[in-house]
Amino acid sequence: MGLVTAIAGLAFGLPALDRSLPSEQPVRADQPYLIGGGVTVVPPPGAVLDVTGTRPGDEDGSVLFRLGPVRYSIVVQPFDGTLQAAARRLRQRITDTSGYQLTGSELAVATRSGVAGLQGGYTGPGRGGRYAVFVDGGHIIEVTVSGADLDLGRTLPAIEASTRTLDPS
Amino acid sequence: MVGVRFATTYPLAALTAFVLFGLLAVPFWLFVSELDFFEREPAALLVVAFSWGGLVATAASIPGSAALEDLTAKLGSPSLAAGWGAALAAPTVEEIAKTLGVVAIVLIARAQVNSVLDGIVYGAMVGLGFQIVEDIVFAMGAVALAGNGDHVQPVIATFLLRGFLSGVWSHTLFGALAGAGIGYLVVRTDRSRRVRFGVAVLAVAGAWASHVLWNSPILDDGLGNGGLALLAVLVVKGLPPLVLILLLVRSAHDREADYYVAQLATLGDPELITEAELGVLKSSARRASARRRAGRRGFLAVRRLQRAQARLAVELSRAAGSVSDGSVGRWCDEVREQRRILVGMNHPEAISAPRSWRQTASTVATTVLAVAVLWAALSSLGGA
Numbered sequence: 001m002g003l004v005t006a007i008a009g010l011a012f013g014l015p016a017l018d019r020s021l022p023s024e025q026p027v028r029a030d031q032p033y034l035i036g037g038g039v040t041v042v043p044p045p046g047a048v049l050d051v052t053g054t055r056p057g058d059e060d061g062s063v064l065f066r067l068g069p070v071r072y073s074i075v076v077q078p079f080d081g082t083l084q085a086a087a088r089r090l091r092q093r094i095t096d097t098s099g100y101q102l103t104g105s106e107l108a109v110a111t112r113s114g115v116a117g118l119q120g121g122y123t124g125p126g127r128g129g130r131y132a133v134f135v136d137g138g139h140i141i142e143v144t145v146s147g148a149d150l151d152l153g154r155t156l157p158a159i160e161a162s163t164r165t166l167d168p169s
Numbered sequence: 170m171v172g173v174r175f176a177t178t179y180p181l182a183a184l185t186a187f188v189l190f191g192l193l194a195v196p197f198w199l200f201v202s203e204l205d206f207f208e209r210e211p212a213a214l215l216v217v218a219f220s221w222g223g224l225v226a227t228a229a230s231i232p233g234s235a236a237l238e239d240l241t242a243k244l245g246s247p248s249l250a251a252g253w254g255a256a257l258a259a260p261t262v263e264e265i266a267k268t269l270g271v272v273a274i275v276l277i278a279r280a281q282v283n284s285v286l287d288g289i290v291y292g293a294m295v296g297l298g299f300q301i302v303e304d305i306v307f308a309m310g311a312v313a314l315a316g317n318g319d320h321v322q323p324v325i326a327t328f329l330l331r332g333f334l335s336g337v338w339s340h341t342l343f344g345a346l347a348g349a350g351i352g353y354l355v356v357r358t359d360r361s362r363r364v365r366f367g368v369a370v371l372a373v374a375g376a377w378a379s380h381v382l383w384n385s386p387i388l389d390d391g392l393g394n395g396g397l398a399l400l401a402v403l404v405v406k407g408l409p410p411l412v413l414i415l416l417l418v419r420s421a422h423d424r425e426a427d428y429y430v431a432q433l434a435t436l437g438d439p440e441l442i443t444e445a446e447l448g449v450l451k452s453s454a455r456r457a458s459a460r461r462r463a464g465r466r467g468f469l470a471v472r473r474l475q476r477a478q479a480r481l482a483v484e485l486s487r488a489a490g491s492v493s494d495g496s497v498g499r500w501c502d503e504v505r506e507q508r509r510i511l512v513g514m515n516h517p518e519a520i521s522a523p524r525s526w527r528q529t530a531s532t533v534a535t536t537v538l539a540v541a542v543l544w545a546a547l548s549s550l551g552g553a
Contacts, residue, residue, distance in 0.1 A: 003276065006269055014232070014236035023242075051239070051242040054247040055251035093313065
């Protein structure tokens with residue numbers, strides 16, 4: 001009995017304790033946030049930081065913002081391929097997830113600092129999404145945004161404005 | 170659930186991971202199960218231990234470790250979780266989950282855990298099961314992260330990195346240390362309860378500390394990216410626990426061997442065991458040497474004799490404790506039968522041979538080959 005309790009404590013107790021504590025922290029929308037690998041982004045107004053999806057590092061890193069029910073995630077990793085290869089890699093990961101598929105065509109985008117990227121859309125069970133990918137300075141920057149279509153429509157302009165502030169200086 | 174999703178999305182990569190890491194488990198399994206030559210553990214219990222590590226401990230550790238890492242981010246900071254989350258969360262949850270596997274074995278079959286070495290064997294088996302399943306999960310995670318579809322390259326890279334370079338000082342080793350503590354707690358009833366609990370806690374804490382050191386970001390940035398830097402990190406972070414735990418295993422092994430050989434020495438019957446064979450039986454290297462010395466035909470016969478002698482020693486110890494079921498006579502007969510077979514082969518005594526130049530050359534060549542393979546793996550991974 002004690003053995004079962006101990007295992008259950010690890011498998012279910014710790015996650016329950018984790019869920020009982022808030023994961024969101026305020027974040028300033030008027031100054032760059034360091035994601036990792038030297039890449040920064042200015043968060044969109046009204047966003048909060050979700051610490052469970054945020055792991056800054058010297059060589060790589062990730063950040064997760066939430067705007068209500070919308071997830072805005074940016075992942076930075078070392079990468080030595082082309083932008084096309086980076087986009088293909090992200091698209092493959094999206095479509096490898098059961099029930100997810102790409103929508104529309106891919107468009108060229110650029111950040112304010114001049115880093116070229118590609119962006120597109122995808123859809124999954126009960127939610128839509130946007131992705132963007134940039135390659136610069138030996139790093140890949142992957143952006144994914146997901147949420148219900150109505151929420152996405154309301155928040156995408158602010159998120160796209162935030163994405164343009166990505167700066168791999 | 171996650172495993173089924175990976176297997177259906179990346180069937181070739183999943184099959185490759187299962188085969189490669191399954192094969193990797195074989196030498197570890199043989200080594201661990203041979204540790205206790207005298208009182209071999211029942212195969213069913215070894216399977217239970219392996220399954221606990223591979224199924225129960227991993228199933229509990231995946232959500233538990235993720236939650237603890239998130240708690241580190243919430244109560245500390247995302248930076249703390251990024252740097253030390255994996256070093257603190259995973260060892261804490263995983264070492265507890267694995268140690269509970271040895272406790273489960275004690276609860277299921279207390280009579281089978283009667284030496285510290287038994288605890289080591291069961292702990293190592295739990296760790297081995299955990300290691301193999303975790304490696305497969307990591308390999309499939311690498312396939313998904315690569316975003317190239319159902320390709321095997323990430324599996325092979327994970328196999329080289331986690332299977333070879335970090336496999337030696339991973340969960341099998343940590344599990345053995347924690348298992349030694351549980352074994353001590355259960356077996357050493359001649360010591361006070363406080364001492365036994367203290368030793369058990371110290372052993373589990375040692376496994377945890379070794380795991381923390383291995384997962385820690387220490388030296389991650391300081392030695393560059395080359396193969397030599399990777400080797401230095403492996404040596405600094407992996408070698409101290411490896412040496413410490415191997416010495417502990419050696420000590421427990423020798424202690425048990427001395428005990429059982431002393432039982433056989435009381436017989437004073439050279440037909441059952443000679444003076445020279447007593448020395449051979451204590452050491453796995455000398456036992457193997459004695460088998461080789463008997464040639465191709467005599468190899469199996471010597472092994473059967475040694476196993477019969479070992480079993481006789483166990484039965485003698487049980488008889489001394491008044492728990493024998495009359496098996497001493499039966500195993501005496503078995504030893505005599507095996508001796509008769511050996512005598513028929515003109516090989517009456519199972520003793521080890523002096524070390525020949527061919528054995529030395531073979532050892533040197535194998536070592537050079539192993540270092541070359543290790544160096545190639547380090548160079549390709551460290552330079553990647």
